[in-house]
Amino acid sequence: MRRILRGALLPALVFLLWEAGSRAGLLPMDTFSxxxxxxxxxxxxxxxxxxxxxxxxxxxxxxxxxxxxxxAGVLVGAILGxxxxxxxxxxxxxxALRPIPAVALTPLTLLLFGFGLRMEAxxxxxxxxxxxxxxxxxAVRGIEPRxxxxxxTLRLGFASRxxxxxxxxxxxxxxxxxxxAVSISLIVAVTVEIVMNPRGLGYGMIIAQQSLKPDLMYAxxxxxxxxxxxxxxxxxxxxxxxxxxxxxxxxx
Amino acid sequence: xxxxxxxxxxxxxxxxxxxxxxxLSDISFDVGxxxxxxxxxxxxxxKTTLIRLLAGLxxxxxxxxxxxxxxxxxxxxxxxxxxxxxxxxxxPWRTVAGNIxxxxxxxxxxxxxxxxRIGALLAKMRxxxxxxQFPSQLSGGMQQRVQIARCLAQQPTLLLMDEPFGAxxxxxxxxxxxxIARLVAENRTTVVFITHDLEEAIYLGDxxxxxxxxxxxxxxxxxxxxxxxxEQLETREDRRFLAHRHRLFGLLQGHxx
Numbered sequence: 385m386r387r388i389l390r391g392a393l394l395p396a397l398v399f400l401l402w403e404a405g406s407r408a409g410l411l412p413m414d415t416f417s418x419x420x421x422x423x424x425x426x427x428x429x430x431x432x433x434x435x436x437x438x439x440x441x442x443x444x445x446x447x448x449x450x451x452x453x454x455x456a457g458v459l460v461g462a463i464l465g466x467x468x469x470x471x472x473x474x475x476x477x478x479x480a481l482r483p484i485p486a487v488a489l490t491p492l493t494l495l496l497f498g499f500g501l502r503m504e505a506x507x508x509x510x511x512x513x514x515x516x517x518x519x520x521x522x523a524v525r526g527i528e529p530r531x532x533x534x535x536x537t538l539r540l541g542f543a544s545r546x547x548x549x550x551x552x553x554x555x556x557x558x559x560x561x562x563x564x565a566v567s568i569s570l571i572v573a574v575t576v577e578i579v580m581n582p583r584g585l586g587y588g589m590i591i592a593q594q595s596l597k598p599d600l601m602y603a604x605x606x607x608x609x610x611x612x613x614x615x616x617x618x619x620x621x622x623x624x625x626x627x628x629x630x631x632x633x634x635x636x
Numbered sequence: 637x638x639x640x641x642x643x644x645x646x647x648x649x650x651x652x653x654x655x656x657x658x659x660l661s662d663i664s665f666d667v668g669x670x671x672x673x674x675x676x677x678x679x680x681x682x683k684t685t686l687i688r689l690l691a692g693l694x695x696x697x698x699x700x701x702x703x704x705x706x707x708x709x710x711x712x713x714x715x716x717x718x719x720x721x722x723x724x725x726x727x728p729w730r731t732v733a734g735n736i737x738x739x740x741x742x743x744x745x746x747x748x749x750x751x752x753r754i755g756a757l758l759a760k761m762r763x764x765x766x767x768x769q770f771p772s773q774l775s776g777g778m779q780q781r782v783q784i785a786r787c788l789a790q791q792p793t794l795l796l797m798d799e800p801f802g803a804x805x806x807x808x809x810x811x812x813x814x815x816i817a818r819l820v821a822e823n824r825t826t827v828v829f830i831t832h833d834l835e836e837a838i839y840l841g842d843x844x845x846x847x848x849x850x851x852x853x854x855x856x857x858x859x860x861x862x863x864x865x866x867e868q869l870e871t872r873e874d875r876r877f878l879a880h881r882h883r884l885f886g887l888l889q890g891h892x893x
Contacts, residue, residue: 538742
């Protein structure tokens with residue numbers, strides 16, 4: 385609690401100075417809304433349901449895209465990590481696809497899916513799959529070979545080898561990739577909404593800006609920051625135990 | 637080739653080469669059912685290569701290995717291997733009981749029986765109080781007990797041990813030597829036991845194979861006719877034990893020169 389208060393000190397100071405500067409007429413109102421107005425706009429957005437709805441739309445697209453990327457990235461990454469020849473075959477194609485900016489796929493996904501959730505989640509998945517895939521390949525390759533020999537002498541099938549040995553052994557490092565991907569998922573979802581897709585917080589911010597309501601735009605921006613922080617904290621908490629050494633209370 | 641029904645394992649002119657360099661050459665021996673065979677040799681003589689061959693983790697470059705009358709190909713749950721580096725061979729995210737369960741899961745043994753067998757093994761290996769602990773919380777000797785318990789859980793026909801006590805202190809090593817001798821005698825398990833410790837080989841083995849280096853080959857094979865159960869003090873002071881020790885010590889020295 386003390387640490388949270390300490391961390392909140394600087395933002396509180398900034399808002400205070402901002403409010404004071406605005407009231408003293410030092411900041412132009414049409415670009416720098418007053419924090420008090422922003423708070424009112426945020427409360428208003430929650431009261432009329434527009435911010436909760438937009439939040440749901442953005443989170444839904446970000447997380448469903450992330451989930452698809454996580455499932456595909458971990459599975460394919462594990463297979464490529466286990467089979468160096470396969471990795472050498474597929475690797476160059478991955479390296480060719482990976483540099484494509486995910487947002488550049490917006491026109492293509494629009495043709496494929498039209499406006500809406502699927503188009504946005506598809507772009508998010510494309511953006512998120514690479515870090516997860518690459519980290520998983522490295523993590524699986526770094527598994528203690530003795531453990532794989534234990535699996536081999538016990539003649540575990542591929543599915544149980546993956547579930548009982550490979551994934552738990554690699555999870556600590558895979559989580560790092562997942563955390564990077566979660567932040568990417570939110571960034572890409574909001575970007576797609578700003579560029580093209582008429583839904584979610586990104587679109588809400590564009591509309592607020594174009595209808596000359598900077599306070600509402602700031603309110604949504606602030607809310608987005610909190611959202612990203614919360615997502616990361618959630619993921620860290622869920623897998624936090626895997627980061628450190630193994631100890632009591634850890635079960636696969 | 638003598639192939640009596642009591643022969644569990646039979647090697648016929650087995651050679652292994654890594655990239656053209658011979659590591660094991662012309663290895664032939666039989667292991668009878670219930671026999672405790674020790675293989676001793678200086679480092680670099682291919683001891684570990686030999687045990688990996690028997691586990692099926694490695695295929696011979698030439699020659700043939702017969703296991704229970706059939707040509708050995710790949711790994712099998714009827715052969716268990718105890719690795720020397722117990723800390724790497726245990727799953728750090730599973731408890732002691734969970735590590736033992738892995739073998740039983742692989743054998744497709746479901747829960748009422750699985751828990752029973754885990755309980756029995758924990759008692760047998762004196763690990764009951766550690767059942768819920770993680771390997772990282774245990775001493776080396778305890779961790780090696782867990783690995784042995786996991787191997788015994790699959791009720792192997794052939795138990796392979798690759799310098800299992802090499803990293804342990806002297807007292808723990810003697811304790812585990814006596815325990816493993818007792819356990820395999822109870823279960824009539826056939827054992828191939830690799831060690832670099834001459835006295836350990838004579839103390840545990842019904843027979844001892846001495847490997848020579850460059851390339852690894854059988855230098856000598858002796859039968860240890862000292863009755864069981866053996867005792868750490870008396871057996872090691874036995875006239876026959878000392879005679880074997882003198883003879884094999886000379887052989888190992890000769891190969892080093």
